[in-house]
Amino acid sequence: VGRRWGPRFLRGPRRAALRERAARGLDRRGAAMIFTARYIPVGRVVVNLTAGSTGYPRGRFAAVAGAAALTWATYSTLIGALAGHWFDDRPLNAVLVGVAGALVLGTVVDLLLGRRLRRLDETGTPEQPVGVAPRPPERG
Structure with missing residues (x-):
């Protein structure tokens, strides 16, 4: 869907800049972004x-998205089984623990990614993933 329809919605100078920024982000840390997004x-x-829409390699996307889906399904199943056992007759407590857990997890992920991004900004040179050729400049 993104390959077919995405470029139509990313026309114009502002959107082209947004598209290029997204492409650079996916080139640098695509696996982390795809994995993290599975949980959001x-x-x-x-x-x-x-x-x-940015042309991220299909094979790599399928492998990372498949692994992310597997971990997400396992995680969700375990959470459901544990919550069902612990909060059998107290559904409000289950909701409160779930919201608190999501806030803590989101904060931890945000802090870790923020630290990583600051480290990249300090070095001034983004890491190129192993085995990935640099993205060629777009033709204008």
Whole structure:
């Protein structure tokens, strides 16, 4: 969907700059973005469409998205089983623990990614993933 329809919605100078920024982000840390987005409801859709519209390699996307889906399904199943056992007759407590856990997890992920991004900004040279050729400049 992203490959077919994404470029139509990313026309114009502002959107082209946004597209290029997204492409650079996916080139540098695409696996982390795809993996993390699997755990964020709307994030999954946005990152998946962006990967398609920026030409992220299909094979790599399928492998990372498949691994992310497997971990997400395992994680969700375990959370459901544990919550069902621990909060059998207290659904409000389950909701409160779930919201608190999501806030803590989101904060930890944000701090870790922020630290990584600051480190990249300090060096001034983005890391090129192993085995990935640099993205050729777009023709204007």
